[in-house]
Amino acid sequence: MKKGFHLPSFKFSGIPAGIKKDGKKDLALIYSTVLAQVAGAFTTNRVKGASVLLDQKRLRRNRCQAIIINSGNANAGTGKQGIKDAARMAREIASLLQIDERLVMVASTGVIGRPLPLNRIIKALPRLAGSLSPDTIRQAAEAIMTTDTFSKICYRKSRIGGEEITLGGIAKGAGMIQPRMATMLAFLLTDAAIEGRSLKSAFRDGVESTFNRITVDGDMSTNDTGLLLANGAAGNRMIAPGTRDLKRFQALLKEVMAELAEAIIRDGEGSTKFVQILVKQARSQADARAIAFKVANSPLVKTALFGEDPNWGRILAAAGSAGASLNPEKIDIYFDNLPLVRRGTSSGEEMEKKAARVLKNKQLQITIDLNLGKAEAKVSTCDLTPDYIKINAAYRT
Amino acid sequence: MKKGFHLPSFKFSGIPAGIKKDGKKDLALIYSTVLAQVAGAFTTNRVKGASVLLDQKRLRRNRCQAIIINSGNANAGTGKQGIKDAARMAREIASLLQIDERLVMVASTGVIGRPLPLNRIIKALPRLAGSLSPDTIRQAAEAIMTTDTFSKICYRKSRIGGEEITLGGIAKGAGMIQPRMATMLAFLLTDAAIEGRSLKSAFRDGVESTFNRITVDGDMSTNDTGLLLANGAAGNRMIAPGTRDLKRFQALLKEVMAELAEAIIRDGEGSTKFVQILVKQARSQADARAIAFKVANSPLVKTALFGEDPNWGRILAAAGSAGASLNPEKIDIYFDNLPLVRRGTSSGEEMEKKAARVLKNKQLQITIDLNLGKAEAKVSTCDLTPDYIKINAAYRT
Structure with a gap:
């Protein structure tokens, strides 16, 4: 893991918004400067956090431009008000970014069963949007942590379809970790251009052999969320089904996901081995x-x-x-x-x-x-x- | 739980034989002075201790007169030698008791994967048989303990079929407790006369609603063994299928088993609640x-x-x-x-x-x-x- 790398055409921010009691960073934003394709995987727990329910609906449109994530509160077990709160978070940040609110995905992690401190979050949004920068992925990775002891960032570069493409991601873990569809939270980003079904199948395969193969305590979260955004900014030849390009992209994706999944286990709550x-x-x-x-x-x-x-x-x-x-x-x-x-x-x-x-x-x-x-x-x-x-x-x- | 109660027509002993390193009791014997009917339930783990494999075979004959139990060594993961060792234990004690060796059941609990210290056990057998007494169920209950912090004994008396019958049992638990057929070790004894199929069905029902409803850690043992001996010494009218007597016997059995199962959880390793x-x-x-x-x-x-x-x-x-x-x-x-x-x-x-x-x-x-x-x-x-x-x-x- 390298500090401060660039993921071309993506910007990041991470700030404290007062959701966590200890004043640590707890609000993160990932923004693609151009419209991205998206693949997603979520918890199969029958009790799902509000952000998961919202994202699952939005994922059907296959397009995404921003992800807003809060830690310190899972917004799960919060009923209909929880869904409203998640949608409000997305709407407010969309307005600041001047994009369609349906292009915003939401993720939450933390304590289950407490209402989201929405006022504090909304108050912090201008500062969150204002501090977006290509250099601050580490801040975003820190802002999604709960009991994690280190932030989890990974990226790779490769030549695919005639251009150098970059693929990177951030994740968090620590406890309540035995994902069945994705880990607690993982966000994968690439500037590669890739055909929609190929993106989804590559992501599904990667999840199955990496995030779905780890366990800290056998407990499954209500909020597991994995998202992969591909915005095509690299200008490569579109990665299409059945091509060598797709095989290379899959291998690259699996490498990045495996490294993040391993980092989650190395940081398992209280673990020594x-x-x-x-x-x-x-x-x-x-x-x-x-x-x-x-x-x-x-x-x-x-x-x-x-x-x-x-x-x-x-x-x-x-x-x-x-x-x-x-x-x-x-x-x-x-x-x-x-x-x-x-x-x-x-x-x-x-x-x-x-x-x-x-x-x-x-x-x-x-x-x-x-x-x-x-x-x-x-x-x-x-x-x-x-x-x-x-x-x-x-x-x- | 009451100290030193009598279970008419049963005798007990429990002594240290040097299987445990700390010199505590580790060898127990339960002996019915007359031939008893037996029902049994065992672990459904695909890896089974040698004593379980032996007992499952012997149970087909439906008759039992003695149970020899050692703690400190599970005699599991010990291959064919383990089976021979278990059979040898049974044969030697049968010879001392002057009964058919096939009337002896064996149970083992403790560390998995180490050979049984057979010489030490055989050397201790005359002492074990020699100290049989109607008053020493507590010694037997202590000798089957591993990480248990107290011995588990329970008994009840009831008038069934025109006579007072007694039903009692001992059990041990502590860790590797999520039985699927019986708890780690539980031995139920009664002087009631009861028809064979009724005994089996009463035991099966009791196991399902008591020992199969407890968990300390979700780990299933290789050696779970539950046995119920009924020797008819009470002289009651034979308890037959479809009778009120059987219903009363079932209720009594369930009460005793529930108390033992609860004792196992109250003594769960390290537990405070x-x-x-x-x-x-x-x-x-x-x-x-x-x-x-x-x-x-x-x-x-x-x-x-x-x-x-x-x-x-x-x-x-x-x-x-x-x-x-x-x-x-x-x-x-x-x-x-x-x-x-x-x-x-x-x-x-x-x-x-x-x-x-x-x-x-x-x-x-x-x-x-x-x-x-x-x-x-x-x-x-x-x-x-x-x-x-x-x-x-x-x-x-």
Whole structure:
């Protein structure tokens, strides 16, 4: 991640508006100087924040020029008034930007169930619009944070369709993280010109293999929102379906999204370790995914990781409870490259000692080889620590 | 729970055999002086401990006279040797008791993946058999504990079929508790005479509404075992299908099982609160159960309970992610009798302050009224605390 990079034809701002009690930045604006195409992905929680409900409607028009985001308040569990408040936020900023209000998307994150402090937000909007600049993506990334300890920004450049294009994004995470459609909040931006369906399919694929493969605590947010804006300012040959250009764009997008998704896990609430769970040779993708998530979300596996105890029995127990096909007598488990378990039983004390040393690292991969079929899935997660509890026991106070 | 009660025609012992490092009791024996009928329920984890595999086979004969249980080692993830070890334990104690080895059930609980210290166990068996007594159920209850902080014993007497019958049981829990067929370990004993199919159906019903409705951490054990022995020593008229006697027996059984299940949650690892989640007016039983468990297992709900924060937004978010039918705008949430949420939104700050006071209690009920249908389900759980993490980060060390 690099400081202060430029994303041609996009402008940013992030300011404190008094939504958070501690005076930190809590209002962000992303503005495309030209009309952009948009793809989106949202939480599949049946309880959805007002901003999600609004965006889902607006996304049908496939066009977007600005995203306004507040942190400190999720505007969820706020009923019809919440929807009105979200629409009002969009309308007021559209008027300041002199664009159609339906081109504004809204995202909110923070405490659930409290009314949005709309007056404070509206009062801050002229300052928000006034401080838009191509150089201030970091301010926007900071303004969308809640319990995050660092801001998450990523970008790449590539030559596609005869021009250099830039693709970048910002995200936030920390807790209530097991997205099913997108992460808590992620905004991807590119100056590439790309055909509409290609943009949507590239985004859907990217979400599935990156943001939908991470978990901090298995809790799904009401406000998960992922948006990808492509405004074509790079002047490249339009990226069309079935072309090599699209393949390159997809690869680029996946790279950026994977980096942001990884940053979210590295910043998981209270976490001390970044752990990848790879399930191999499963009978089906669904099986591999179910086992990987079950292991990644097991409080007993996560506390053992925190305790640096290579307690593979808990991994085996979690895998067995995922409701997926497996044969305990065929399972191998590796900690990085160490074969800790062979055919369902311990490789011995010497190996456990080596595994305990691997566990002292900040990052490791646990591979569960089912030796059954050909499917695999990888999920990224973190450990469960006393700090997670402290952060979440006191979140609203 | 009462100390040193008698369960006519059953004898007990519990001794230290050196399986646990700290010298605490770790080997228990339950012996029926006459042949008993048996019903059983086991973990549905695909990875099963050796004792579960052995018992499942033996249960087909419907007869049992002794149960030998060790704590400190789950004898799971131990392959074929594990099965041999479990069978050997049963054979040796059968020989000392002079009964058919197939009448002995085995249960193990503790660390997964380490070979059973068979020599130490066999050496201790004469002492175990020698100390059998009608008065020592407490010793047996203590010997099956792992991280439990108190032993769990319950019994009731009732007049059924013309005689006074006694029904009692012991259980252990603490962590890796979200049974799908039975709790970690529970042994129910009665001197009632009861027809075989009636015994099985009464047990199945009891398990479903008690042990299958509790969760500490959402982790399912490899060794969950529930056994119910009925030896007929009370001399009552045989309890037969379709009779009032059976209804009374079922009610009695459910009472005892519910008390043991509740004791397991009250002793949940590191817990400070006993919390019941009642989901009402759901469209189906499956929906009610899914939402109740999702809320009960949400780390964010559990940490808020520990923090005594009436953060109903997290309850709403967890409910919405359960994959069950719900309409956010119809949901009411109560803390005990306080209507904290009406139609999906806050009842106001005053009510939240009252709810914060309710949360200071050691016990509370959270009612989620979906206002959709007629089904309901209640799940018991506890909060998630730094002590849970401490216990489980250091469990094997």
